[in-house]
Amino acid sequence: MSRTVTLVLVDPAGRPLGALPPYEVPTPWWQEVDEVVQGALVEVAVLRLLRGQSDQPGVGGAVTYLAEVAEPPAPPLRPVDADLTPHPLRAPYAEPGGPAATVAWATAALDELGRPAKEVAQRRTWNLSAIWRLDGPHGPVWLKQVPGFFRHEATVLRRLGAITPGLVPTLLAADDHGRMLLDHVPGEDRYGAEAAERDAIAADQHALQVGALPLADDLVAAGVPDLRGVALARWIRAALAQHDAEAVLSGLEARLARARECGVPDTLVHGDLHPGNVRSDGKRRVIIDWGDSFVGHPAFDILTLTSGLPPDASDALTAAWCARWRAAVSGCDPERVVELLRPVAAVRSAAVYAAFLAGIEPSERVYHEADVPRWLARAAILLGRG
Template structure:
């Protein structure tokens, strides 16, 4: 997703009923002054702002349709399918018909008329609680794993989040965790939640002190919540992972023979690994699944863990691998010591340090299978977000297995 500054964007416009209107001329989206020279194709506001300034329209972005990488002096070009309520008064060009053809794995919010359905549900769900929406919804994000809107209401800011079917347990998980440091749930449907705003900032780039607080929040939830009281959700035991791990390895063409051999060796010993982990004394519990500082929000006094769509049931230290990937190397050892100490306190007599040694290659293998699962369940044009991840995590799995 990273490019140099300057993004050339075209929009394939459709009406809410799906009628195609044509393609806009390209326009440029420039980074905000002082921002990082990196584009995240999921983020909507900058694109909509440029469309308004250049084309005089404010559409709804439905989905990413195509990315043409930068070559030489030519900017990266991104094509979105976007919805407008009526035909705009501007030149539109023929072409790109293939980009609006229906796809069986397309998310509901990425289809014409889909966003309106979610917004109407949100308005009705809030009205049932005596809360009125007071302004135009602001579209914040759209991609294959979620769609996000910010709603101004007379009670304050409300967030509408839509999720794919394989994350549909998020609302029920949040409902179960309302006594803990999670967003306040206002309403939920099968594939959407309404959440109260969390004051403060997202904690990307968090330092060691905040990272320790984050670990304590997670361990506190995991050690207090009985998995039997959680809704149906994915289960990540080593033996249950084996079939998907075999598929992930089989489909990874860009993993070399030595790495394939190492990963296959790990898959073969998953039953023994499960038994060895059990001897470390930590029970399976709730796993966040996407535990990193960007999913922490708040201020110095109050922090909240966001984004529970990736959650499941498994070994409580499965969140360690992805979390430490985002931590400075100099802090990783001390944070790991803090994490294992927290679990020794929570479960006296357990051996979390030994569990982490056993989990290292398995945690990386699980990450590879998660990304493979995304690729299996999203349409082709959006696979660009995750395409390189299974092989990357398989290589890391192999290195850890050999180590």
Template structure:
């Protein structure tokens, strides 16, 4: 059972490379480990200077990314005047550590954002507020005279978010947030604030407009192969699954589960051909198209978080909301999606595409989650451990 209470937190604090000691343990009401905004707030109150969380060091207890006793590493942005409790916890280097999870990388990102905002005529008017950090992104809110701006940092194995936003924006500027600045490496982006709320449980049907508008944009982008966008087309999935089944993910499967996955992998080329026969084009895929990445103010809905985007089959986006919705709501979303594609391509069979694509989608997520595990530091693997095997089980279940 997923723990829904908060978490107990201890923070190991450094300043410009000097280890100062530990703060805590103290209680945080929100349970999710990557929700570090409340941790940073409490830490500043304790230290008397601003400090931001860099990364997760260890977890005792908790599950599914929530609860337990979490130890973080944080960097003080100014040297505290108070003495901290001594701690013998280890802060080890890791070659796979995210840039923003290091003191130097964090300070570099904040400095870049400050310079970029000044160049854009939107200088900061207050201190940065940390919202989230983990191996997949760092997210920070920066107040400006023209409203909040969001600094987002993304990993080496993520898509260049500014590039994908530009692609979708070229066919529907209202579908995506406004990019104020992006660095040349494609790993930092400044986004203008999108009014409204994330669409978790939102009852208004205005949120459903995101589904049809994404379909229209994907239809318009079909046939393009943007440079730098990962190739995760169904054909490429065949090789990805083959490599996955030769690795660590299968160690968590029972003998029966492994045999069923291997049979599914053998059937994959035929399934890929059957999916292609449904008539939907390969195009730019959002990659994590669920209500938490739709923002609505009751009138307009904007899609956010394109760091998992790739070149692939749009049915994977069509299926993604299902796990996050009630059965009735999913039926609405499915109907909107299929009707939208039928309007774009009258000869296609989008309903059949969803049926065929479901096990393929789970296989694709299994491959992607293993990519996460292969590219993140040891202490943060806890966020994704078990995910590839879980998706493999979902693939064989949906293929029945």
């Protein structure tokens, strides 16, 4: 599956110039823009999605992006209608001049670190992040910029790097605008990892979460979302207030109260611990992408990590997770808490996507609109209310 890409061009001041002829891009994922940049007739910085048409939103089909050029291309551009109206929820990196400002910050920071960048390549842009790879004589570095609701990621990486070095990416620099420089992690993202590898990931995350137990209040004070107990219920209800969710919200607070009685302590939660958010070269594993992290119940991570596995494999990994927590915390009941929080995890996922929809501009909502009803339906089934 591929994409048919159209680039609508603007100059650095945001003045529209016209559109390049459509061209094919082999990689289907809309947020991946490295091949979009490579296939353009001129040097461009992709700013944001304008529209997309596909049977599966976010994958394949015909996609139109807004892109910035320093100089108008020589060939005549075709006229095109595009909504370039400013929007208050637009990410800074999606505005003309935004990518250039971010890359300038990164190259200056690398110069100060004695790791000058010689090549810069844009790799991804969408409502959750913009990513570039910067290469130089001291090896590659990754530049990441995130929207406001993910800006605590740098705080998390800084604190975890101090207590569990090697388990998370090395943070080289960060600022107050959601920009981060991350040292390269060799290997590949572990999408499709089998049960044995997922169990090893769970063991890594357990060690990290036990190490983070004393940091919970400090992390919250530093801006990491506090979703412990009743705070989680309040956040879920607020996020889903504009959605038809009452059927799965009834009894939420009571269920969370029973979960707290099980004695597994709150700690740092990754929030999206699927294998694709783990990178490995076969020698070590590194847990990446901490933007969804929060302080809350660690069971949410094992419920994500076991998703999609056959029941016997999922049960075995969950049993191993329970054994680790029983060994770490005397008298706790991890088996009961997993079953109590299983439907809450689905409700929380619906709330996460609802929060994305509320925090991003309309043209980007196509990525997430189907996820809220999907997770609400899943929660209803788990609660026996579907």
